[in-house]
Amino acid sequence: MLRSRRSGPFWCGSRTGIDAQPVIQFEHVTKRFGAFVAVHEAHFAIGEGEFFSLLGPSGCGKTTTLRMVAGFERPTSGRILLDGRDVSRVPPYKRDVNTVFQQYALFPHLSVYDNVAFGLRSRKVGAAEVRRRVGELLELVRLPEVADRRPGQLSGGQQQRIALARALVNRPRALLLDEPLGALDLKLRETMQVELKRIQREVNATFVYVTHDQAEALTMSDRIAVMHAGRTEQIGTPPEIYHRPATAFVASFIGNANLLPARVAGRDGQRFTVDVAGAGRHTVAADAGPELHTVPNGTEVLFMVRPEAMMVSRQEPAGVGGRVAVTVTDVVFAGPTLRCVGHTAHGAVLTAEVGPHGLSVAPQRGEQVWLSWAEAAAGLVPADVTGPTGLTGAQPLVEPSGPPGERI
Numbered sequence: 001m002l003r004s005r006r007s008g009p010f011w012c013g014s015r016t017g018i019d020a021q022p023v024i025q026f027e028h029v030t031k032r033f034g035a036f037v038a039v040h041e042a043h044f045a046i047g048e049g050e051f052f053s054l055l056g057p058s059g060c061g062k063t064t065t066l067r068m069v070a071g072f073e074r075p076t077s078g079r080i081l082l083d084g085r086d087v088s089r090v091p092p093y094k095r096d097v098n099t100v101f102q103q104y105a106l107f108p109h110l111s112v113y114d115n116v117a118f119g120l121r122s123r124k125v126g127a128a129e130v131r132r133r134v135g136e137l138l139e140l141v142r143l144p145e146v147a148d149r150r151p152g153q154l155s156g157g158q159q160q161r162i163a164l165a166r167a168l169v170n171r172p173r174a175l176l177l178d179e180p181l182g183a184l185d186l187k188l189r190e191t192m193q194v195e196l197k198r199i200q201r202e203v204n205a206t207f208v209y210v211t212h213d214q215a216e217a218l219t220m221s222d223r224i225a226v227m228h229a230g231r232t233e234q235i236g237t238p239p240e241i242y243h244r245p246a247t248a249f250v251a252s253f254i255g256n257a258n259l260l261p262a263r264v265a266g267r268d269g270q271r272f273t274v275d276v277a278g279a280g281r282h283t284v285a286a287d288a289g290p291e292l293h294t295v296p297n298g299t300e301v302l303f304m305v306r307p308e309a310m311m312v313s314r315q316e317p318a319g320v321g322g323r324v325a326v327t328v329t330d331v332v333f334a335g336p337t338l339r340c341v342g343h344t345a346h347g348a349v350l351t352a353e354v355g356p357h358g359l360s361v362a363p364q365r366g367e368q369v370w371l372s373w374a375e376a377a378a379g380l381v382p383a384d385v386t387g388p389t390g391l392t393g394a395q396p397l398v399e400p401s402g403p404p405g406e407r408i
């Protein structure tokens with residue numbers, strides 16, 4: 001059931017939780033609120049010691065999925081297993097999982113020490129053991145010096161570290177984290193991402209992490225489930241999801257993607273020839289996803305090249321995998337990179353993101369330049385024209401660029 005989607009390239013060798021003992025299993029889990037389907041047929045397992053993220057836009061069903069694991073919601077159909085045991089009828093407090101929320105939910109009238117000790121004391125753990133464990137957890141989150149303070153005397157980042165210590169003190173089988181860094185500013189969030197990952201490695205616990213922030217999920221996760229409108233669109237390691245998105249939604253949601261409607265024209269083993277709308281015929285060294293292995297010629301697909309894989313040049317480049325001439329419509333300075341947007345003669349909009357060595361003189365609006373890419377940088381994505389992304393096969397699509405520097 002938990003087969004990795006792809007095999008072959010370097011990124012498929014990473015830990016995927018497939019071999020690990022599953023701690024959490026979703027078996028055809030659907031959750032309805034009245035007629036509304038919040039989670040549709042979730043069917044996957046999370047392995048022991050995995051950092052597993054549920055990633056998707058607001059409202060896609062992440063929190064609902066997590067709450068079903070915690071026991072705050074019951075599946076409408078399907079089962080959830082913890083350590084192989086069906087917990088559908090087990091109340092939250094009897095499940096060996098803990099949740100960390102965006103709001104720190106610390107007891108304001110208790111000291112940091114007592115907050116962390118709370119779970120141990122309610123389990124009647126002896127005083128010496130409580131002292132030892134609380135000390136250990138405060139060391140783990142690198143805040144041993146604040147034991148006597150009240151939560152109100154801590155910064156947001158510190159409070160979230162204490163919330164983490166409190167949630168881990170009982171050594172739960174899985175820690176569920178619902179956008180735990182959402183209230184922190186960007187710099188602190190980035191620091192905490194590294195910290196969370198370190199803590200997870202040190203305690204070797206199973207983390208289920210909910211976020212709508214793709215950069216966050218890519219940074220921290222062993223595997224990611226990308227959710228969209230209640231459905232799991234793809235499960236894979238960060239490089240799998242980034243380099244070989246299984247759907248147009250995943251391609252656009254994770255990073256930026258140049259996606260152009262194309263048609264399969266032929267195939268020679270692992271190499272596809274495709275006719276790309278407005279950009280001619282190209283070869284794609286597609287270790288394309290298995291969903292594309294059997295498609296007949298003429299099938300509509302989407303041709304994908306990531307902006308950072310695009311090269312920009314004034315002369316027509318030779319010896320490249322593919323190239324297309326564009327008229328520059330926008331040049332955005334984004335710090336380490338320059339974002340260059342242009343349109344082809346057929347109106348397809350393409351974005352290139354080039355580093356400092358890309359071009360000695362920045363392109364100007366209105367100028368004609370060549371965008372090119374290595375054969376290995378091009379990919380194919382199934383054109384699910386009826387799918388929830390609302391893509392129509394006739395329309396070139398480019399993900400709107402964020403504000404300067406946002407993704408760098």
Ligand SMILES: Nc1ncnc2c1ncn2[C@@H]1O[C@H](COP(=O)(O)OP(=O)(O)O)[C@@H](O)[C@H]1O
Nearest residue numbers: 033036038056057058059060061062063064065
């Ligand atoms: N108790 C509820 N009653 C009705 N609708 C709900 C309830 N909880 C969540 N929903 C709806 O289910 C969808 C998914 O919600 P949620 O799981 O919170 O999404 P996410 O965490 O991905 O933002 C949303 O449209 C939300 O409005």
Ligand SMILES: [Mg+2]
Nearest residue numbers: 059062063064
């Ligand atoms: Mg949520």
